[in-house]
Amino acid sequence: MLNIFLRRVSSAKAIALIAVLAVFTAGYTLASVLGFNVMSGDQELVRMRDATQGVATWGDPISANAGDQIRLMVYYHCGTDDPAWTTVRAYNTVVRLEFPTAQQTTIVTTGRVSANNLSTVSDPGTINVSSSQKLNFGTDAIWYHDGTSQNVTTTLGNGYIQVNLGDLECDYLNCYTKAGFVVFSAAVSSIFPAPTVDLLANSQQGPITIPYNTAATLSWTSTNATSCAASGDWSGARATSGSESTGPLTSSKTYYIVCAGPGGNSPQDSVGVTIQVLQPTVDLLANGQQGPITINYNTAATLSWTTTNNPTTCTASNGWSGSKSIPSGSESTGLLTVHRTYVLTCSNSAGSAQDSVLVQVLHCLPAPPPMP
Numbered sequence: 001m002l003n004i005f006l007r008r009v010s011s012a013k014a015i016a017l018i019a020v021l022a023v024f025t026a027g028y029t030l031a032s033v034l035g036f037n038v039m040s041g042d043q044e045l046v047r048m049r050d051a052t053q054g055v056a057t058w059g060d061p062i063s064a065n066a067g068d069q070i071r072l073m074v075y076y077h078c079g080t081d082d083p084a085w086t087t088v089r090a091y092n093t094v095v096r097l098e099f100p101t102a103q104q105t106t107i108v109t110t111g112r113v114s115a116n117n118l119s120t121v122s123d124p125g126t127i128n129v130s131s132s133q134k135l136n137f138g139t140d141a142i143w144y145h146d147g148t149s150q151n152v153t154t155t156l157g158n159g160y161i162q163v164n165l166g167d168l169e170c171d172y173l174n175c176y177t178k179a180g181f182v183v184f185s186a187a188v189s190s191i192f193p194a195p196t197v198d199l200l201a202n203s204q205q206g207p208i209t210i211p212y213n214t215a216a217t218l219s220w221t222s223t224n225a226t227s228c229a230a231s232g233d234w235s236g237a238r239a240t241s242g243s244e245s246t247g248p249l250t251s252s253k254t255y256y257i258v259c260a261g262p263g264g265n266s267p268q269d270s271v272g273v274t275i276q277v278l279q280p281t282v283d284l285l286a287n288g289q290q291g292p293i294t295i296n297y298n299t300a301a302t303l304s305w306t307t308t309n310n311p312t313t314c315t316a317s318n319g320w321s322g323s324k325s326i327p328s329g330s331e332s333t334g335l336l337t338v339h340r341t342y343v344l345t346c347s348n349s350a351g352s353a354q355d356s357v358l359v360q361v362l363h364c365l366p367a368p369p370p371m372p
Contacts, residue, residue, distance in 0.1 A: 033081040033173065034088065036113045036121045041176060043075045045123030046097075046111035061126035066133050066263055067190040072097060072125065074111040077179035078118070078170035085172040090115035095182045096162035103132040103191065105264075115168070130194050131264035135186040137161045145180030152182070192263035195225035199257045199269040201246075207272030212310050213250055216273045219243035225259035225266065232256040232270065249275055250310070279351035280311035284344045286333075292358035298337055301359045304330035311346035311353075318343040318356070336361050 037045060047058035052068035064070060074097055078090040098110040107127040114120040127135075141163055143152045154163045163182055171178045199220045201208045210216050221241045222228060228238040233253035234246075240259060252274045259266045284305045286293045295301050306328045307314065314324040319333070319340035326346070333340065336359060343356040 033079065034170070035079065035118050036090070036115070037075070037077055038079045039077065039171075039174060039176070041174070042077050042079075042179070043181075045075050045113065045121060046072065046109065046125035047075070048072050048109075048125055048127060061128055063128045063130070064188050065130045066188055066193050068188045070127065070135065070186050070188060072109060072111075072184045072186060073181050074113065074184070075179070075181040076113040076165075076168075077176065078115075078168055079173060080170045081173050085170060088170040090118050090168040090170060092116045093165045093168045094162055095165060096160055097184055098160045099135050099137070099186075101134065101159045103134050103189070105129050105132050107133070107135060109135075127188075129188060131192050131262070133189045133191060136189055137184060137186045141185070142183045143180065144183070146178070154184070192261070193224045194263040195222060195259045195261040195266035197222040197225065197228060197257055197259040197266045197269050199255065199271045201255070201271045201273050205271065207274050209274045209276045210249065211276050212278070213248045215248050216246045217243055218246060218255055218271070220257055220269075222259040222266065224263050225261040227261075228257055228259040230255065230257050246273060249273060251275055277348055277350040278309040280307055280309040280346045280348050280353050282307045282311070282314065282344055282346040282353045282355045284342065284355040284357050286342070286357040286359050290357065292360055294360040294362050295336065296362050297364070298335050300335050301333045302330055303333060303342055303357070304328075305344055305355070307346050309350070310348060312348045314344060314346040316342070316344055319359075333359060 044060060047060050048062050049055045049058050049071050050062055050064050050068050051071055058073060074095050076095060080088050082088050093115045096112045100107060107129060109125045110122055111125060112120055112122045137156055139154055139156050141152050141154050143150050143163065143165065152163050154161050161184055169178050197220060199218065201216045201218055203219065208216060225240045228240055230236055230238050232255050234255050238257065246253065252272065254270055254272045256268055256270045258268045282305060284303065286301045286303055288304065293301060305324065307326060311326055314326055316322055316324050319342040324344060339358065339360045341356055341358045343354060345352055345354045
């Protein structure tokens with residue numbers, strides 16, 4: 001009896017083996033690839049963009065400020081190499097996004113895609129925030145699939161938000177017809193709004209232009225700030241609002257300011273003050289007169305000059321030479337026995353000016369003595 005049983009068991013094994021061989025002989029193979037995001041052309045699982053800043057491209061990581069609206073996209077794609085791929089499904093697919101509940105300046109989210117019959121895939125996404133904040137999610141999301149989009153209701157819990165997409169069809173390798181994504185929306189909290197600061201010169205945004213050797217008034221206001229600091233052509237700590245004079249300026253300056261508060265640092269603001277340089281003028285006199293003047297033979301005259309508009313150089317020529325004092329000066333011609341013309345040229349970055357004066361020498365003999 002035992003021998004008969006063993007022969008029957010051996011016969012059953014043989015029949016099973018023959019059936020398996022028949023499957024392979026008929027050209028059928030078992031799937032070796034089945035999962036989410038397994039193809040070379042699949043996208044990054046989590047990408048984001050800042051809708052408030054008008055950023056159109058999706059990326060990871062991104063930067064944001066308090067109060068910004070953020071879009072977070074979780075990508076999924078079921079792929080297989082099963083020849084019977086049209087019947088393959090990812091059952092009870094769930095797209096989930098996890099996020100920290102505490103305030104942070106670096107908010108790291110984690111996207112997960114899972115199904116009952118597939119391994120879960122996950123990927124982090126980072127949001128760098130200008131101040132310590134957290135994400136506040138709404139309860140709706142948008143599901144993009146099969147060339148369409150639809151609003152879907154999510155499940156929002158403590159530190160996660162997710163949507164159940166049901167049973168999803170899978171693509172054969174290198175086909176992306178069934179790829180899709182879910183876009184969640186969140187607001188960066190504004191528990192501590194980022195500071196702002198506005199710096200003006202003479203009540204204008206600048207740059208402004210003022211005359212040489214005059215002063216401008218700098219004024220600034222800030223919001224959400226507890227301190228401010230100046231740099232550039234001024235420096236040191238400043239109150240959160242105020243005004244002060246630049247003092248007389250002889251060259252162009254740029255002033256910077258940044259403010260800080262619980263919400264981080266403000267963007268730096270600046271204002272430029274440009275000095276207006278006018279072409280100089282020069283007035284050259286001889287013995288206090290415009291000239292020409294006449295002096296006696298072998299006597300001297302006094303040359304004097306004045307300038308305006310801040311020349312940087314004054315140079316003598318013709319009857320004299322060398323650099324002359326600015327903005328004014330005087331000197332003697334020395335004893336003269338011939339006529340001389342004196343020229344003075346003064347210059348700055350806006351141009352130059354020239355003046356001259358003629359000193360004539362009187363060659364006249366004294367009256368003869370009376371005749372005897």
